[in-house]
Amino acid sequence: MDPTAAQPGFRQRKLQPYMRLRNNPADGSDGMFEDTSGAGLRPQSGYRNQHVGPQAEGFPGQSLLSDPMSNLAMAYGSSLASQGREMVDKNLDRFIPISKLKYYFAVDTVYVGKKLGLLVFPYMHKNWEVSYQQDTPVAPRFDVNAPDLYIPAMGFITYVLVAGLALGTQNKFSPELLGVQASSAFVWLVMEVLAVLLSLYLVTINTDLTTIDLLAFSGYKYVGMIVGVVAGLLFGKPAYYLSLLWCCAAIFVFMIRTLRLKLLSEAAAEGRLVRGARNQLRMYLTMSIAAAQPIFMYWLTYHLIR
Numbered sequence: 001m002d003p004t005a006a007q008p009g010f011r012q013r014k015l016q017p018y019m020r021l022r023n024n025p026a027d028g029s030d031g032m033f034e035d036t037s038g039a040g041l042r043p044q045s046g047y048r049n050q051h052v053g054p055q056a057e058g059f060p061g062q063s064l065l066s067d068p069m070s071n072l073a074m075a076y077g078s079s080l081a082s083q084g085r086e087m088v089d090k091n092l093d094r095f096i097p098i099s100k101l102k103y104y105f106a107v108d109t110v111y112v113g114k115k116l117g118l119l120v121f122p123y124m125h126k127n128w129e130v131s132y133q134q135d136t137p138v139a140p141r142f143d144v145n146a147p148d149l150y151i152p153a154m155g156f157i158t159y160v161l162v163a164g165l166a167l168g169t170q171n172k173f174s175p176e177l178l179g180v181q182a183s184s185a186f187v188w189l190v191m192e193v194l195a196v197l198l199s200l201y202l203v204t205i206n207t208d209l210t211t212i213d214l215l216a217f218s219g220y221k222y223v224g225m226i227v228g229v230v231a232g233l234l235f236g237k238p239a240y241y242l243s244l245l246w247c248c249a250a251i252f253v254f255m256i257r258t259l260r261l262k263l264l265s266e267a268a269a270e271g272r273l274v275r276g277a278r279n280q281l282r283m284y285l286t287m288s289i290a291a292a293q294p295i296f297m298y299w300l301t302y303h304l305i306r
Contacts, residue, residue, distance in 0.1 A: 152219020
């Protein structure tokens with residue numbers, strides 16, 4: 001046997017257990033060759049993972065408990081909101097019929113143009129009856145005789161703006177004075193409608209006129225007021241009086257021809273002479289409502305032109 005060949009083999013047999021002990025510390029029975037450099041860090045890392053792990057995961061148990069409660073709270077809140085909305089709609093519709101207000105704002109550009117022309121020049125208009133479809137009046141955009149709230153609302157806002165412009169030309173403009181102008185116009189409008197309702201109640205007239213109809217008819221006078229004030233600002237006081245006089249006569253004719261179909265009897269509406277105390281009261285009431293429009297038009301605009 002060659003000694004040079006046996007010596008490397010001897011070294012291999014001697015070094016193999018040593019290398020196995022260094023590479024696999026848990027396998028050997030002799031603990032003096034174990035690698036203990038990372039042994040002290042393993043319990044600390046495990047301890048840290050035990051405390052940090054639930055926080056990093058966001059407490060799954062808590063999410064399981066909170067999700068049913070949040071869903072229950074959301075369902076309860078939505079039910080309360082729906083019940084509150086139904087209660088508000090029911091009580092609000094008792095005093096302000098929201099569903100009916102949509103009818104009075106169902107207008108278009110063609111209707112607005114025709115209605116403004118009818119308010120300024122009503123003398124050539126022949127048919128003043130409101131069209132019906134299955135016992136329901138058609139929308140204003142299909143019938144120029146139907147009352148609407150779009151023109152009165154826009155007329156009121158435009159009147160307030162024109163009044164502010166007129167006050168500015170007189171060096172009297174102030175937000176407080178403009179607010180007084182708007183509030184006084186609104187209060188007079190409400191008082192007019194309440195007076196008409198009280199008169200209808202005292203005379204005991206059965207009519208299909210509603211409070212919104214009266215509000216619409218009373219609000220049409222703002223168109224003539226705007227025309228008068230703008231004419232006065234552009235051309236002076238004589239133009240104000242002439243244009244206001246024309247608009248007052250136009251609104252008087254418009255109210256007479258519109259309200260007589262609502263307040264007078266069928267025979268009077270057809271033009272036949274009907275005698276009787278009740279019909280006379282209806283005629284006087286119609287004339288009073290129509291005559292009140294020029295008075296309010298002058299009262300709310302005369303101080304704006306100097």
